[in-house]
Every structure is written in C-alpha cells, then in structure tokens.
Amino acid sequence: MLELRPNCERCDRDLPPESPDARICTYECTFCAGCVEGPLGGVCPNCGGNFDRRPVRPADALLRDPASTVRVHAEA
Template structure:
C-alpha cells in the first residue's frame, strides 16, 4: 500500500492525500508537480525513475488506511534555488 507522504521532499509543500499535485516514483519519493516538472523534468533525483501522478486514496478508505504523517526532506542541489519561472503562455522560461 502506498505510504502517501504528506509533503514535497524538495520544497516541503503540503501534499494531502487527495492532492492531484503530488508526483511519486516507484520508491515513493514524493514531490509537488512544480518541483517534479520545473526542477527535475519528470525524473526522480534519488533513483532516476519516472515521476508520475500519485493516485488519490478515496476518503472512504483514509480512516482505515491513513496517509503517512512522516515528512521527508532531502537536500537536493536543485532544491537550493527557486524553480525556473515559466513564461505566461507556458512555453519555455520567462526572461
């Protein structure tokens, strides 16, 4: 069963179990969509696997199978600086 970690391990953004903004790899490293896309380009910085949308556990199952409360933070070099700003049209980096 997925651990459903509560935060992005790069920027520490909260990612509740029902969040569609969470991305995970096969080892359950967890990142927000902004860090996964802008900083890591869809590749996990820990294992080099794909970062994909984390499934949402239905509210009816959270009571019996709760999400993890353990926050994970790692010091990735890409996390030391803000992510690149996207242009307003979503194509490329804003200058």
C-alpha cells in the same frame, strides 16, 4: 499500499492525500508537480526514475488506512 507521504521532498510543500499535484516514482519518492515539471525535469533525484501522478485514496479508505504523517525533506 502507498504511504501517501505528506509533503514534497524538495520544497516541503504540503501534499495532502487528496492532492492532484503529488507525483511519485517507483520507490514512492514524493514531489510536487511544480518541482517535477520544473527543476527536476521529470527525473527522480533519488533513484533516477520517472514520475506518475499519485493516486487519490478515497476518504472512507483513509479512515481504515490513513496517510503517513512522516515528512521527508532533503536539506538544500
């Protein structure tokens, strides 16, 4: 199950579970659309993979399986 990490690893922008701007790679590295389409050029800086839009977990499913609250942020 996806962790649904709460922020962009590059700019630390909040990415709540329902955000349509969250992008993930195959290892679930999480970035915002702005960073992926801009500075990252569509390539994950951690693994070299590509990104896809992170699925949105329905609200009732979030009650059973909540999103992660652990923030990951790379220091610039």
